[in-house]
Amino acid sequence: MLTPTQREAEEAEIRGQIDKIIDGLRAKDLEALKRPYAPGVVSFDIEPPLQHLGVEAKLENWARVFAVFGDVTYEVRDLALTVGDGLAFGHAFARLSGTLKDGTAVDGMWVRVTYCLQKIDGTWLIVHDQVSVPLDVPTGRGVVDLEP
Structure with a gap:
């Protein structure tokens, strides 16, 4: 069982890993984006297919x-973490926005993101993530105009 001080330190390390994702996206740096993820990460991302392996x-x-x-x-809002001995999970809202190469400004949309992390060789790594939007059941379409 983690002490409150240990839990605080572990949470700070995990938040640092999420910050690496934010920084890597803003810099458009794939090598930097690779670092917070375990090699075998299973991702249920917003884009098809249903799962991305590795x-x-x-x-x-x-x-x-x-x-x-x-x-x-790229921004992450309201990140909440639960940290245990070697395993952690978190959830937040995230939004990707920016300027397209043709100069068009894109506000993006808020999505829901869940992170599952494992401490591997002394480092917290994301072993699973899931990104989603709410579903309008009658139409079968994602609802992309909501804000946290």
């Missing part, structure tokens, strides 16, 4: 974003 598959999604965006802004 960090290279996760990075392919970001490479597609970088191919169309000139400038990328």
Whole structure:
């Protein structure tokens, strides 16, 4: 069982890993984005297919974003973490926005994100993430105009 001081230190390290994602996206740096993820991460990302297996598959999604965006802004809001001995999870809202390569400004949309982390060789790494939007059941369409 973690003491409150230990839990606080572990939480700060995990928040640092999420910050690496934010910084990597803003810099459009795939190598930096690779660092917070475990090699075998399973990602249920917003884009098809239903699951992306491995960090290279996760990075392919970001490479597609970088191919169309000139400038990328990424923000994470209301990150809540639960930290245990070697396992942690968190949830937040996130938004990708910026300027497309053709100069069009894009406000983006807020999505829900869940992170599952494991302490591997002394470092917290994301072993699973899930990104989603709420679903309007009658139409079968995602609801993308909500804000936290």
